[in-house]
Amino acid sequence: DAGITQSPRHKVTETGTPVTLRCHQTENHRYMYWYRQDPGHGLRLIHYSYGVKDTDKGEVSDGYSVSRSKTEDFLLTLESATSSQTSVYFCAISESLTADEQYFGPGTRLTVT
Amino acid sequence: EDQVTQSPEALRLQEGESSSLNCSYTVSGLRGLFWYRQDPGKGPEFLFTLYSAGEEKEKERLKATLTKKESFLHITAPKPEDSATYLCALTTSGTYKYIFGTGTRLKVLA
Numbered sequence: 656d657a658g659i660t661q662s663p664r665h666k667v668t669e670t671g672t673p674v675t676l677r678c679h680q681t682e683n684h685r686y687m688y689w690y691r692q693d694p695g696h697g698l699r700l701i702h703y704s705y706g707v708k709d710t711d712k713g714e715v716s717d718g719y720s721v722s723r724s725k726t727e728d729f730l731l732t733l734e735s736a737t738s739s740q741t742s743v744y745f746c747a748i749s750e751s752l753t754a755d756e757q758y759f760g761p762g763t764r765l766t767v768t
Numbered sequence: 769e770d771q772v773t774q775s776p777e778a779l780r781l782q783e784g785e786s787s788s789l790n791c792s793y794t795v796s797g798l799r800g801l802f803w804y805r806q807d808p809g810k811g812p813e814f815l816f817t818l819y820s821a822g823e824e825k826e827k828e829r830l831k832a833t834l835t836k837k838e839s840f841l842h843i844t845a846p847k848p849e850d851s852a853t854y855l856c857a858l859t860t861s862g863t864y865k866y867i868f869g870t871g872t873r874l875k876v877l878a
Contacts, residue, residue, distance in 0.1 A: 659811075688866075697772070697855070697868035698812070713865070745811050754859070756802050757866060759811030 658682050659760035661746050667766045674733040676763050678746030680726075686749045687729040688757065689713075689721060691742040698745065704729055705752065736767045770795045774856050774869035781876050784845050789872045791856030792838040799859040801839050803832050806853045806871070815841075815854075846876045 658681030668674050678687065689701040700713030702721040710721050718740060720732045733740055743764050747757040775790045791801070800819050804812035816825040818834040825832045829850065831842040841854055856869040 695870065697870045698857075698866075699868075700865060747811075754800055756800075756814045756817050757857075758814060759804075761811050762809075 659746060659748060659758060661744075661760040661763050663763060664761065665764045667768060668736050669768055670737060671735050674736050674765065674767075676731045676744055676746075676765070678729045678731070678760055680729075680746075680748050682748060682758070683726060684748040684750050684758075685726075686752055687723065688747040688749075689719070689729065689731045690745045690747060691715065691740075692745060692762075693742050701731065701744075733765075736765075738767050741765060741767045770858075770860055770863075770865075770867055772856055772858055772867050772869040774854075774872050776872060777870070778873040779875070781843075781846055781874070783847055783876055783878050786842070786844045786846070788843070789841040789854055789874070790838060791841070791869055793856075793858055794837075795858060795860045795867075797861035799861045801834055802857045802859075802866070803839070803841055804855040804857065806855055812855055843874070846874075848876045848878050850874065851876045 660679045662677045688703040690698040692698050699715045701719050704710045704723040722730045743762050745762050746760040749755050749757045772793045802817050803815040806812045816832040821836045823834050829844050833840045853871040853873045855871045857866045
């Protein structure tokens with residue numbers, strides 16, 4: 656299994672509070688991604704990173720920010736959580752941007768009340 | 769607009785009853801097509817990558833095939849442990865994105 660961990664695995668938070676999710680990899684892959692998965696939708700890209708301090712937006716980036724200060728760590732921050740951000744969040748890694756498969760972490764289930 | 773559609777949404781099979789899952793796509797230029805398996809409460813697990821029409825990949829009871837418009841995941845003599853959601857995704861030559869389908873939920877009954 657690819658060495659990807661996510662923390663926390665479960666979190667319940669209140670509307671308006673900031674939340675940070677962490678993704679840690681031991682594979683030294685250059686590219687890292689944050690997705691959300693909701694019923695009726697495929698995995699949707701929030702943000703991705705193509706190197707340390709290099710990040711870009713995905714298709715559902717509003718309300719989210721990211722940071723990558725080390726190759727192995729990619730953080731996703733919800734600045735002010737809303738109920739619409741209740742979801743399961745997955746981190747993924749890949750060696751290239753689009754030619755290679757992605758490997759996924761175990762996910763974080765976030766509930767915003 | 770690049771699009772991926774998976775069918776059926778759900779499929780129930782008896783153990784040993786072979787079938788196929790479909791992933792149809794419309795893209796401007798296919799870079800790669802990927803199949804994943806996802807078990808409840810877990811992240812997607814990579815199965816196959818296909819790059820060009822006519823390509824086939826096999827792993828145990830699974831075989832993935834690719835044409836210019838669709839990909840099939842054939843499941844031969846499935847077992848209950850094959851029960852999962854199977855996801856199709858693709859990348860295009862023009863963008864950075866992996867585009868995911870919504871998946872097929874497969875249930876194999878003993």
